[in-house]
Every structure is written in structure tokens, then in C-alpha cells.
Amino acid sequence: MWLESHDQSYVVATRRNDDMITTSMGTARADDLIAALPGRAWSRICAGPGAHGPREYDWARVPVRIxxxxxxxxxxxARRNRTTGELAYYVCYGPRRTRLMDLARIAGSRWAVEECFQQAKGQAGLDEYQVRDWRAWHAHITLSMAALAWLVVAKTTTPKSGTHGSDGMMIGYTVPEIRRLIAALLVRRHQAKHVWWWSRWRRRRQARLSHYKRRGHALC
Incomplete structure (x- = not known):
């Protein structure tokens, strides 16, 4: 494999029915190897933060090849969903002392990449192109990712928590809100005072909805 010939560590998703070379130089399906593991081989590990809290799964590994x-x-x-029991499989290569939690963290990093692409498509038009050659495609992708980077930097430079004002609590700026403000001011050329008022109204309303939602969960 090219990555191994260049001594490049990796964690790559694989299918459940892929054949693996075992340490005894035999072959076995990925799901059969994992099914043979004892219960103590599984560990609960957080693969990173998610939209609804930490992404906690059960993880296990088995050495392959000799x-x-x-x-x-x-x-x-192997990654096992703690609710549904669904399994996902990965083949890994790296330093012999690599810990299970390190492999789980690397496998979980794919979600951040996917979220980045989804955000770029929704907020910076990453997938809105009609080109036929490499140069035009590369220019569009570069500009879209640069625009998303600017929006994210603008978001992270604002306070992460809500801002208190005379009219209550407001959530901080988000990437969609910053993009909306830029479009309203520079593209549609609305009056700045009007745009600012609507932005404050939206963020106050979102803060109230979030507060009521949390309060409702607490009362259940």
C-alpha cells in the first residue's frame, strides 16, 4: 500500500465483509474478527463533540497481519453505536504504541471534515458551480473555501456566549447570520440601521427559544 510504503499512518473506513489477513496468516471477514472479541475488549470513548453533545461510542480493535x-x-x-448497536469498521496503520483512544479520535475527525464541507455548501456556495475545466473549478473552490474561512474567523472573534443588553439576552453571531448581514448590506444594500435591528431581533428570538427549550426539558 502506498501509504505504508511511505510510512504514513492512517485510519481508513472499510466494509464489514472485507477479508483481513490475520496474525496467523489466515483470512477472515472484518465482522467475524470483531464478533469474536470478548466484552472486555470494548471501551467507551468520546470521538469528539457533536451537535447534540459528545459523540460517545464503544470502540475495540484487533491486530491484523504479521x-x-x-x-x-x-x-x-470497530465502532459500535451505544443505542442501536450498529457497527462501523476501519483498517489502521501507525506506531505500535498507538492507543485505542488515539485511533478513535482520528476516526471521529471525519465528522469535522464533513461538517466543514456541508457548511461550505450552505454558506459559501461550494457546490454551486457550472464549469468544465480544472482551472475554473479550482478557482471556484478556492474562493468558496476562502469565503468560508473569513466567515468562520469573523464568527470566532465575537463573544462565544450571549450578549446582555437592555432588551435581554442575545446569542452570539453565527456563520449564517454574518453571511446574512453581508448580503443585506453589500448585495441588497439595505439600510444599515434596519439590518442591525433585524439581526438583534433574530438573535434575541433564538435565545428565547433556546431558553424555553432547555426549560421544557428540565421540567420533563
Whole structure:
């Protein structure tokens, strides 16, 4: 494999019915290898923050292959949903002392990448192009990602918590809100006072809805 020949560590998703070379030089399906693991082989590990809280799953790994390079290892990694029991599988290569939590963290990083692309499509028009050559496509993608980077930087420079004012609590600026303000001021050329008023109204309303939602959950 090219990555291994260049000694590049990786965690790559694989299918449940893919054949793995075991440490005894035999072959076995990925799901069969994981099914043979005892219960103590599984550990609950947080793979990173999510929209609804920490992404906690059960993780386990089993060594595969036998011809390891000095100081390197191969593993079959499995992730189990704690609610549905659904399994996902990954093949891994890296330093022999790599911990299970490190593999889980790397496998979970794909969500951040996917969220970035989804946000770029929704807020910066990443997928809104009609081009036929590489140069035009590359220019569009570069400008879209640069625009998203600017929006994210603008968001992170604002306070993360709500802002108190004479009219109550407001949530901080979000990427969609900043994009909406720019479009209203520069594209539609609305009056700045009007745009600012609507932005404050929206953020106050979102803060109230969030407050009532949390309060409702607490009362249940």
C-alpha cells in the first residue's frame, strides 16, 4: 500500500465483509474478527463533540497481519453505536504504541471534515458551480473555501456566549447570520440601521427559544 510504503499512518473506513489477513496468516471477514472479541475488549470513548453533545461510542480493535515494520502496527478498528448497536469498521496503520483512544479520535475527525464541507455548501456556495475545466473549478473552490474561512474567523472573534443588553439576552453571531448581514448590506444594500435591528431581533428570538427549550426539558 502506498501509504505504508511511505510510512504514513492512517485510519481508513472499510466494509464489514472485507477479508483481513490475520496474525496467523489466515483470512477472515472484518465482522467475524470483531464478533469474536470478548466484552472486555470494548471501551467507551468520546470521538469528539457533536451537535447534540459528545459523540460517545464503544470502540475495540484487533491486530491484523504479521509482517509489521519495526515499531509499526496494523489493526482492525470497530465502532459500535451505544443505542442501536450498529457497527462501523476501519483498517489502521501507525506506531505500535498507538492507543485505542488515539485511533478513535482520528476516526471521529471525519465528522469535522464533513461538517466543514456541508457548511461550505450552505454558506459559501461550494457546490454551486457550472464549469468544465480544472482551472475554473479550482478557482471556484478556492474562493468558496476562502469565503468560508473569513466567515468562520469573523464568527470566532465575537463573544462565544450571549450578549446582555437592555432588551435581554442575545446569542452570539453565527456563520449564517454574518453571511446574512453581508448580503443585506453589500448585495441588497439595505439600510444599515434596519439590518442591525433585524439581526438583534433574530438573535434575541433564538435565545428565547433556546431558553424555553432547555426549560421544557428540565421540567420533563
Amino acid at each position: 509482517c509489521w515494520r519495526p515499531g509499526r502496527g496494523h489493526w482492525l478498528l
